[in-house]
Structures are given as structure tokens and as C-alpha cells.
Amino acid sequence: MTIHVIGAGVTGLSFAKASKDEVNILESCERLGGKALSYKVETSVGTFGFDVGGHWFHYQRSPAVLDILKGLDLKAHTRKAFVYLHEQFFKFPIQQSYIWHPDEKFVGTVKKELQMVNYDHEYTNYEEMLQQSYGLTLYDSFFKDYNSKMYGIQDLSVIGVGRFETIRNVRTNRNVTGYNGDFVYPTGDIGASGIPLFLADHLRINYNKKVKSINITNKTMNINNETESWDTIVSTMPLNSLIGMINDVDDHILALSKQLKFSKGMILNLGVKRTQLQGDMSWVYFPDPHLHFYRVGFYSNVESSLAPLGYCSMYVECSPLFFSNKEEALAIVPTIIKELIEIGFIGHADEIVTTKAIYLDHNYCLPDTSKTKVIHHYLESAGIYSIGRYGSWHWSSQHEDMQQAWDLANKLTLRNLTKTKKMTQQSLVTQPF
Numbered sequence: 307m308t309i310h311v312i313g314a315g316v317t318g319l320s321f322a323k324a325s326k327d328e329v330n331i332l333e334s335c336e337r338l339g340g341k342a343l344s345y346k347v348e349t350s351v352g353t354f355g356f357d358v359g360g361h362w363f364h365y366q367r368s369p370a371v372l373d374i375l376k377g378l379d380l381k382a383h384t385r386k387a388f389v390y391l392h393e394q395f396f397k398f399p400i401q402q403s404y405i406w407h408p409d410e411k412f413v414g415t416v417k418k419e420l421q422m423v424n425y426d427h428e429y430t431n432y433e434e435m436l437q438q439s440y441g442l443t444l445y446d447s448f449f450k451d452y453n454s455k456m457y458g459i460q461d462l463s464v465i466g467v468g469r470f471e472t473i474r475n476v477r478t479n480r481n482v483t484g485y486n487g488d489f490v491y492p493t494g495d496i497g498a499s500g501i502p503l504f505l506a507d508h509l510r511i512n513y514n515k516k517v518k519s520i521n522i523t524n525k526t527m528n529i530n531n532e533t534e535s536w537d538t539i540v541s542t543m544p545l546n547s548l549i550g551m552i553n554d555v556d557d558h559i560l561a562l563s564k565q566l567k568f569s570k571g572m573i574l575n576l577g578v579k580r581t582q583l584q585g586d587m588s589w590v591y592f593p594d595p596h597l598h599f600y601r602v603g604f605y606s607n608v609e610s611s612l613a614p615l616g617y618c619s620m621y622v623e624c625s626p627l628f629f630s631n632k633e634e635a636l637a638i639v640p641t642i643i644k645e646l647i648e649i650g651f652i653g654h655a656d657e658i659v660t661t662k663a664i665y666l667d668h669n670y671c672l673p674d675t676s677k678t679k680v681i682h683h684y685l686e687s688a689g690i691y692s693i694g695r696y697g698s699w700h701w702s703s704q705h706e707d708m709q710q711a712w713d714l715a716n717k718l719t720l721r722n723l724t725k726t727k728k729m730t731q732q733s734l735v736t737q738p739f
């Protein structure tokens with residue numbers, strides 16, 4: 307039985323690699339990798355390597371992914387991350403480094419509030435989780451504005467608390483580093499795409515195959531205007547887009563999918579002359595509501611071969627609070643560059659060798675499990691499994707998506723084996739003696 311896999315990003319590729327069934331990988335683009343793509347830009351001073359923002363590989367809770375990646379040359383790194391608060395750099399996470407703040411009153415209040423945190427508290431929404439976990443002072447000075455800028459939404463109480471929200475937030479002032487304290491990254495100048503390229507080895511991918519519509523009743527799909535039959539689909543495209551392309555979808559499910567919220571994104575990659583301030587930082591968080599970005603990172607501080615000697619390759623994650631489409635996003639690039647110069651991350655505009663802006667239609671999916679549970683149940687009963695960060699509709703990283711793909715591949719293989727066994731037994735029983 308063939309399983310149709312929509313998407314050749316890390317999730318679809320991991321599924322295909324782990325599956326014992328026959329798979330047909332359909333990828334709408336001419337390249338594999340999805341969001342884990344890398345780009346090389348040749349310039350007069352040498353080659354710069356960029357990803358789609360920081361794509362550092364965390365793997366702590368997913369033993370199976372280490373198995374899938376066995377043989378890939380990955381180098382281990384320790385995070386050197388900072389928070390830029392009140393025009394000063396604090397080591398990340400801020401709930402541990404706030405004690406270095408020059409304002410004693412601020413330090414005293416935060417300390418008191420952190421001591422009162424109740425770690426057993428249950429949360430109904432994201433705003434409540436942040437306030438209860440860090441106290442109101444840290445919430446007001448860092449978490450509120452940073453998260454609003456990242457998600458592109460002012461009212462954080464409309465965001466649910468899903469499986470990954472508490473993992474992503476270090477709810478303690480003790481010496482715990484959090485989920486991204488250590489990470490691995492492909493060695494050499496291949497960038498983050500080293501991972502999907504490795505996963506794709508020995509897999510046959512059908513490029514330029516865009517799934518345009520799906521019919522559940524007839525079990526057919528339209529791929530580039532040709533009709534194909536299907537039995538099982540594993541989709542990694544965004545959940546709301548998937549539902550939108552099912553032409554006989556239930557009205558209630560369609561209505562639910564239209565209520566799912568997500569942020570758009572723009573990553574501004576830059577090849578620049580090194581400045582002293584960049585030091586060996588991995589990345590920096592920016593809560594300041596006036597700045598048009600929420601995080602800036604340095605690929606070449608992690609992997610030096612991603613920029614020529616004396617230069618740096620960096621990324622800027624721009625806030626969707628300031629744009630709602632690609633045109634508006636590109637229009638804020640000059641402002642972002644001005645702000646980077648003001649901070650000191652770029653010496654002067656002349657020191658920018660190259661820029662590459664990447665616009666994202668889907669960046670963060672705002673978790674809303676009361677709706678996504680119903681949608682996933684509906685899809686699965688029709689033989690469609692929607693997985694990965696965008697298919698599941700949660701904030702996962704690559705290792706979590708790969709683990710999910712691995713688990714599903716094993717589940718479906720077992721299901722298909724049981725089905726085949728039952729069919730064989732039935733045909734033996736019905737055979738005449």
C-alpha cells in the first residue's frame with residue numbers, strides 16, 4: 307500500500323526514511339528542505355551561508371532522531387545567548403541574570419516575585435502562563451513585548467498553552483538552561499540544510515508536484531491538474547491550507563480551520579563586516595517595542611565557514627507587528643538596517659556586503675488544541691495524518707517533528723502489517739478445500 311507524503315521538509319523526509327511502507331513524496335518546490343533550507347551567496351569578498359533564521363538542532367527528548375541522523379557530521383555547541391534590555395546585554399535567560407541589572411529596586415521586586423511563583427499552577431492561556439511563571443515585573447519588561455513582537459499579536463491571552471509552551475519557557479530562577487542550552491549544527495558550509503539533505507539520501511522525491519486538491523469521498527487528489535488515487539496521506543503542509551484544499555470537507559471543520567491563528571515572518575539575512583560587538587554571541591532577544599525585530603543571531607559565530615574571514619553572516623527575525631504582507635515586510639528593511647547600526651551590530655551601511663530577505667507565509671502557529679484536536683480526528687478517520695510544526699499546528703522544533711514522523715511511520719507500518727495479516731487469514735478461511 308503506497309502512502310502519499312505531502313512535503314519534503316524534515317518531517318516528510320523523516321517519515322519516508324522511517325517508513326517500511328512504500329512512500330510517494332510529493333514536493334511542490336524544486337528543492338527539498340522546506341523551512342530548513344540554506345542559501346549560499348557569492349560576493350566579491352567571498353561566500354556567505356544563510357539559513358531561514360537560526361536553525362539549531364536540539365534533540366534532548368527525542369532519542370529516535372539521533373538514530374535517524376547517525377552518520378551525519380554534526381558539531382555540538384553551547385548557547386551564548388543574551389537579552390538586550392534597557393540598552394544593556396543580559397545573559398539569557400533573563401530570569402537568572404536580572405540580578406546584574408543596575409536598578410536595585412527592579413532586582414528586589416523581580417526577586418520577590420520569582421520567589422512567589424507556584425510551579426504547580428495550571429494555565430488557561432499564554433499570557434497567564436508568562437505572568438504566573440516570571441512575575442509581573444519581568445513580564446512587563448521582557449516577556450510581554452518580546453512575545454508580542456514574535457507572534458505579531460498584542461493580546462497574548464488569545465494564545466493557548468500547548469504541549470511545547472512550557473518546555474520553551476524556563477519557569478525558574480534556578481540554574482536551568484532550558485531546551486536550547488546546547489545544540490548541534492552540521493559541520494562545514496552546508497548550513498542547516500545538511501539535515502534534510504542527509505535524510506533524503508536514498509529517497510526518491512517527486513519535485514514540482516503540488517497537491518492542489520483532495521477529495522475524501524472518492525479518495526482522489528489533484529496533483530498539478532492530474533488525478534491520482536490515495537489510501538493514506540501524510541501531510542506536512544500547514545493544517546489550515548490542507549483543510550482549505552479538501553473539496554468535500556465538512557463545513558464545521560472548514561469553519562474551525564479558518565479560526566486558527568498564525569504569524570507571518572521575515573528573516574533578513576545579512577553578510578557584513580565584523581564588528582566588535584558581535585563577539586561570539588549565538589543570538590540576542592530584543593523586547594524593545596520600538597525595534598522592528600525580536601531576535602538577531604550570528605550563523606558564522608556558530609560555524610565560521612559561513613562567512614569569509616573578517617566578515618559575519620547574521621540573521622534578523624523581523625516582527626510581524628510591523629507588516630501583514632511581503633511588500634510591507636520588504637519596506638521595513640531600511641529601518642531595520644538603521645536600527646542594527648544604532649545598536650552597533652553593523653558598523654556602517656557601507657559594511658553590508660549582501661542581504662537576503664526571506665518572507666514566510668507561516669512562521670508560528672498559535673496553539674489552539676480545542677480546535678486542532680477535532681480537525682485531526684476528522685482527518686485521521688479519513689486516512690489523512692497531518693504532522694510536523696505546521697501540520698500539527700504547534701510550535702515544535704525539527705527534532706520534535708522528526709520524532710513525531712518516526713512514531714507515525716512505525717504506527718502505520720504496524721497497522722498495515724496487521725491489515726495484510728488479517729486479509730491473508732481471511733483468504734485462507736474462504737479458500738475451498
Ligand SMILES: Cc1cc2nc3c(=O)[nH]c(=O)nc-3n(C[C@H](O)[C@H](O)[C@H](O)COP(=O)(O)OP(=O)(O)OC[C@H]3O[C@@H](n4cnc5c(N)ncnc54)[C@H](O)[C@@H]3O)c2cc1C
Pocket residue numbers: 312313314315316317318332333334335338339340341342358359360361362363364515516517518542543544571573666668669693694695696697702703704705707
Ligand atoms: C524562522 C524559523 C526559525 C526556526 N528555528 C529553528 C531552530 O532553531 N531549530 C529547530 O529545530 N527548528 C527551528 N524551526 C522549526 C523548523 O523549521 C520546523 O520544525 C521544521 O522545518 C518543520 O518541517 P516540516 O517538514 O514539518 O515543514 P516545512 O519545512 O514547512 O516543509 C513542508 C514542505 O511541504 C511542501 N508543501 C507545502 N504545500 C505543498 C503542497 N500543496 N504540495 C506539495 N508540497 C507542499 C513545502 O514546499 C515544504 O517543502 C524554525 C522555523 C522557522 C520558520
